[in-house]
Amino acid sequence: MTRNPQAESPSTKVLSRRLTLIAVGVVLTVSLLYGSYHVFTMRAAALQAREAALQQRASFYAGQISWVFREMQDQAATLARHPPVAGIIRASADPHAIDPADGSSLEQWKDRLAVIMANKMEVHPHFTNMRLITAADGWREFVRVDRGDGGPLRVAEEALQIKGAEPYLARLKASPSTLPYFSEITYNREHGKPDGGPVTIRFIQPIRGPAGGLFGALVFNADYELLLQTARPEVLRNQRVAVVNSAGDYLIFEPEGRTSRLHHNTDPGFRPLPEVEALGNRLGEHAFANLDEEMVYLSSVPIRNTLHFPVKLGVMTFGKRDALDGPIAGVVLRHALLTVVLVGFAGAITHLMAAEVGARFENLTHAVHQSHARLGWTLRNMADGLITISGEGRIEEINPAAEAMFGYAAEEVAGQPLTMLMFPDDADGHQGHVGRSQVGPQRTKMAGNREIYGRHKSGRRVPIEISVSRAELNGETKFIGMVRDITERHAAERRLSELVTQLRRSNEDLDQFAYVASHDLKAPLRVIQNASQWLAEDLDPHLTDDTRESLALLQGRARRMERLLNDLLEHSRIGRTNQPDEAVTGPDFVASLTDLLNIPAGMHFETEGFDRVTLPLMPLQVVLLNLVSNAIKHHDRPDGSVLLSLTERSEAWHFTVADDGPGIAPAFHERVFKIFQTLRPRDEVEGSGMGLAIVRKHVEVAGGRIELISDGTRGTVFHLTWPRRAGTAVEGLAA
Structure with missing residues (x-):
């Protein structure tokens, strides 16, 4: 029942006046302090916020770009550890090109490696090709998978190239013990010269034999532009993001998903990014600059210290310098008007709230009583039994369904151990089952792999299904058990078992019939067919046209009967x-x-x-x-x-x-x-x-x-x- 705010009690009126004065005083004080602070710090705060936002987003995007290169390195390292690489090394060392470890041939291992490379390229669309290049035979490609129009495609043996003169292998050739590294960022090269393909970065993963000697290298080619776009930075409406490197290459991410093309330093008419020139040679570190109408933050892209990376990478975020030079008088006037409105609103709303708080408290008390009554009604009318148990395993309450299930009144079982509702075999191991079940706040079904029987007051066995959950009440552990009588389910399962047995017996009879149809009934037919054939042959000089027609009719009917039996047998076996x-x-x-x-x-x-x-x-x-x-x-x-x-x-x-x-x-x-x-x-x-x-x-x-x-x-x-x-x-x- 809701109180009428118009009929206020004396205590409510006192509370209303006091709260109104407090609210007005607080609003005035806060408004004056905030207004003064706001006028003097508005510009500085806005500039600092913009700088912090640019720095945060630049650092975040730099981390995304770093992850793209780490993921490329991890893919190459993972492939180097795959069994086909070790199998190729072993088979290559064998005079018969057979892997002594499992008997696979060298060609089989190459086929398996090509399949793995194709799968990786399906998942990573920025990879343009993957290769295993061996140091032998002038650094000839051993296995190569290219990205074609229809997807990954293995390059034929006769089309494999010798790559010993390529610049990206020079570091490995000069120092065979070198660690994995990235190559220079250049346009793609085939047969020793650019082929018009995309700007490419390569990752070279050295491959070593069992004795530590250099066997060759896995080389991953990636489209540099697609690789950077994999990071997919979410650019705000008034911002731009650029990925730059120390060679001058850059890619700009525009708002709303628009992406400019990659600008490479060897492109005809290449123009460096002006903001990079304004920051000077500061790639590899964090830097901030205020330009004429734009703020720029440069964040270095972290690369693993163990890797050789040919250039320094950075992420630049750009933001417009919003002018905050509005008239201070206008700000003060607006703030004063807002203060007046807030004071009036605070006074009015506080007066109303005092009466409303009392009414709501009364309504809340009434709702609690109603909720308690509904909960009691629900527990009394549940079809399943409900038992609350203390942490020591004693029964605290049971609902009427549990009373009917076990034959005890709630007063009879209150304070008694739960094991009084169990037979001795289950009671002895009860605590161990609870411990092993790892009962938690969620309902847990007990004894899912065995049958449970409750003990009725009369001593009869009641098949049951139990779900238990645990809860904390005032610092004490409680268990709540939901118990369902599954006597009818057991009866239904027995009936189902009997029906299955009858069905199996019926099918056995059908199998017996099929056997009879296949053997016992066909035997006379074969005798009739043979006998008629013999009669036709032995009596051929003495047969008339009518008798020949009769014998032919007899043979045809016998063949028809055999086909009928065969088709009937086939029909009976369908689905079995x-x-x-x-x-x-x-x-x-x-x-x-x-x-x-x-x-x-x-x-x-x-x-x-x-x-x-x-x-x-x-x-x-x-x-x-x-x-x-x-x-x-x-x-x-x-x-x-x-x-x-x-x-x-x-x-x-x-x-x-x-x-x-x-x-x-x-x-x-x-x-x-x-x-x-x-x-x-x-x-x-x-x-x-x-x-x-x-x-x-x-x-x-x-x-x-x-x-x-x-x-x-x-x-x-x-x-x-x-x-x-x-x-x-x-x-x-x-x-």
Whole structure:
């Protein structure tokens, strides 16, 4: 209930007057002091703030630039420690070019190193090439990966160059024991002269053999401009940032992400940055300068002391000198007016706050009581049991759900050890389980790898699930346990186990049936086939046309029955046996499928979309073979056509099998997918009627989708969606 501010009590009025006087006095004092200080220090403070901001941002950007070069060095050092480098050294020393450590050939190690280099260049777009150059054979390139238009590309063996005359190797050749270093910043060179490529900086990482001798060097080429842009400084609206070096090269970062091109000292018409000339030769140290209308701060880029770096690097931040020469009288007037407003506002607001504070305190007290009541109602009506436990393991409170779960009233368990709700086996190791569980403020599920049973007052076992959290109250440790009765879950798990057992038994019966169909039923058929064949051969002189036709009909019916049994057996095994996990390219898939098809003369079979894909061979081949074979077999013209097309999607492949045959009436669209169903008599078109049933079951097991579209007059289209990660068989459980 909120108090009415208009009905103030005497104590509230006294509080209001006192607070008003205090507020007015404080506002006047602070306003006068601040106004005086503000007038005399406004200009100096603004200038100092601007200088500090420029210094801070310059130092920050310098650290970012430093990190870019350290990261380039670290990448080279990491690659030098990769196994392919050591493998190349060992294999090169072997007369047969075989690594004695693991039997890999020198070419295999070179291939592996090239793959690692390509991966690094994918991640770091500023690297233009990476090379392993050996000291032997005039410092010839041994492995090289360049950045091409389509990405990293390994350079062929015959295109590798001899780099012994390049300036960036002179330091290493003169002092083989030298440490890693950066080269001069120049335009890229190929075959001993500039090739029109970008301005390049190179990092040379010496490679030494097991005895410490110089084997060669890893050389990382980086586009100097892209390398600097990797730092991506966030330039403020009224600022510019420039990265400069002692050779005169510079790159300016403009506001809003605009970046000027790199200016190299060898460029035609190169003009040095004027601010660099104003600061003089101060690269390598921190410096500040006030120019005519601009302030400039130069921060040195820190480079590791162990590295040789060809130039000194610096970051310059520029800022405009904002004029702070406004009339002092205007500042004083504005400050005086503000003071009057603040005094009046402080007096008014303080008077209102005195009454409001009292009302809010009363409302807060009422809200606390309501919150306590809601919490009590929540605890009483929770479906799960709630137990609060002291640090010594004694029960303090339980809610009604816990009372019903364990059969005790709250008064009976208060102050009793928690182990009274456990059976002896769990009670003995209770404290150890709590200690090992590392219970913290977050809820922790107890005994996740074993079953827990609570002890009911009657002595019966209650299967439970417990989550425990720990909290501090007035310096004392408390535990809060959430207890759930999972009796119904246990019953459901038992029922599920029984169903699984029944399903396994059913599948065993199905396996037995498949065995009978495959062996016991086929044996008589083979006898009939052989006997009819023998009769036809032995009695050929005595047979009439009618008897020959009857024997041929008998043999055909026997073959049809064998095909029916084979297709029925295949249908029963779909989803219960794992297919070979073999992937083939699209052209190989089409070639294999075409080899299995019996395409009559005059019939045209075409494919689309298989050029750049890789597909699982089985059971996808079985599905498409059935669809294409049906389209050919059931065509009503000798010069028909069948088109198999593929569309690649992110989660699945979409196949379309389209023919210009007689079509399938909509009334039969569902019937054709059932077993032993044919739309034409088997004497006209030989078949078991199982093909599309096998197709649908394969598709359903894989988690795909198949759709038939035809108006029954001309042409049929099957749309097949096959997921990229098709379902696999689970032994003993597939139905």
